[in-house]
Amino acid sequence: MPVPTEDSALLAAFEARIAAGESIEPKDWMPDRYRKQLTRMMSQHAHSEVVGMLPEGNWITRAPSLRRKLSLIAKVQDEAGHGLYIYCGTETLGVDRHELVEQLLDGRAKYSSIFNYPTLAWADMGVIGWLVDGAAIVNQTVLAKASYGPYARAMVRICKEENFHKRQGYEICTVLANGTPAQKAMLQESVNRFWWPALMMFGPSDTNSPNSAELLKWRVKRKTNDELRQRFVNLTVPQAIALGITLPDPDLRFNETTGDWDIGEIDWSEFHAVLKGNGPCNHERMAARRKAHDDGAWVRAAATAHAQKQQARKDTAAA
Numbered sequence: 001m002p003v004p005t006e007d008s009a010l011l012a013a014f015e016a017r018i019a020a021g022e023s024i025e026p027k028d029w030m031p032d033r034y035r036k037q038l039t040r041m042m043s044q045h046a047h048s049e050v051v052g053m054l055p056e057g058n059w060i061t062r063a064p065s066l067r068r069k070l071s072l073i074a075k076v077q078d079e080a081g082h083g084l085y086i087y088c089g090t091e092t093l094g095v096d097r098h099e100l101v102e103q104l105l106d107g108r109a110k111y112s113s114i115f116n117y118p119t120l121a122w123a124d125m126g127v128i129g130w131l132v133d134g135a136a137i138v139n140q141t142v143l144a145k146a147s148y149g150p151y152a153r154a155m156v157r158i159c160k161e162e163n164f165h166k167r168q169g170y171e172i173c174t175v176l177a178n179g180t181p182a183q184k185a186m187l188q189e190s191v192n193r194f195w196w197p198a199l200m201m202f203g204p205s206d207t208n209s210p211n212s213a214e215l216l217k218w219r220v221k222r223k224t225n226d227e228l229r230q231r232f233v234n235l236t237v238p239q240a241i242a243l244g245i246t247l248p249d250p251d252l253r254f255n256e257t258t259g260d261w262d263i264g265e266i267d268w269s270e271f272h273a274v275l276k277g278n279g280p281c282n283h284e285r286m287a288a289r290r291k292a293h294d295d296g297a298w299v300r301a302a303a304t305a306h307a308q309k310q311q312a313r314k315d316t317a318a319a
């Protein structure tokens with residue numbers, strides 16, 4: 001019988017807290033793997049929010065009305081805030097946000113594959129709000145019950161804003177669906193492009209998800225990738241029917257036995273190609289992100305100089 005080490009006693013106590021549904025806070029003891037997994041997941045979530053501004057930012061100057069422009073600007077600004085908010089949450093794990101950003105910029109870190117697809121028509125703004133933010137809401141309302149306190153609490157605030165994102169998107173889709181034949185055709189073409197990539201936001205199938213088991217054991221994830229994907233499909237198909245839009249899946253059918261909408265096979269080769277950097281817009285998105293980072297160097301330098309001057313004043317006053 002191995003002699004329990006201090007760490008194994010700490011691990012046992014940690015796992016008892018998780019099993020009891022307690023919230024783990026930054027100053028609490030946690031296994032290195034728990035910290036590592038959260039840093040990975042939260043930083044990639046933050047990267048996704050920031051990169052996610054690019055596809056929609058592309059249409060701010062081309063919105064069809066002042067009202068649509070205001071709504072799109074508000075949404076894109078929200079996404080920036082979500083990114084910064086989650087970076088703050090990640091920093092409670094003892095990592096430096098600048099290192100996280102470097103990991104994104106040099107290609108070591110991932111961001112959600114969905115943002116590597118182009119936004120070719122105004123309808124894409126509606127479809128992104130409806131499908132992409134709709135998928136995010138399904139994922140993030142469950143993450144609001146995650147065992148790591150700062151992450152769960154961040155999700156509560158972010159989900160409130162995601163609901164506005166989805167509603168404004170679905171309203172755009174409703175107007176187009178009830179508009180001219182050309183507008184409805186533009187909406188259908190946009191859904192054809194975004195439906196399958198939106199399903200890929202939930203990650204690989206459960207049998208191919210190397211991180212899920214650990215994240216579920218430690219109640220960071222509360223549902224599996226496939227369970228959340230299915231929940232999203234069940235919510236979204238009736239919305240598509242209400243719009244009079246056909247989802248691009250010939251195998252989609254309602255399963256009377258399970259009460260679920262069964263979908264066809266996802267093209268995982270496309271998913272892995274995009275993750276490897278070979279999606280339609282990977283290079284464009286990273287080039288834009290690197291340029292924005294370089295263009296912002298003077299702001300970071302000024303903020304650092306100001307902080308150092310403030311600290312020097314405090315040190316002098318304290319001496």
Ligand code: 3HC
Binds near residue numbers: 046
């Ligand atoms: N895009 C890019 N990478 C993905 C991915 C996707 N759609 N789905 C999975 N991956 C990556 C994972 O990061 C992991 O790679 P890594 O080990 O190198 O990090 C690998 O594929 C295997 O996937 P797993 O299922 O094992 O990984 P996870 O258990 O981390 O599950 C996840 C993936 C479901 C995305 C999970 O990380 C998660 O829920 N993250 C938090 C939410 C999030 O990041 N959402 C991104 C959408 S952006 C958004 O919501 C913005 C909104 O405003 C629209």
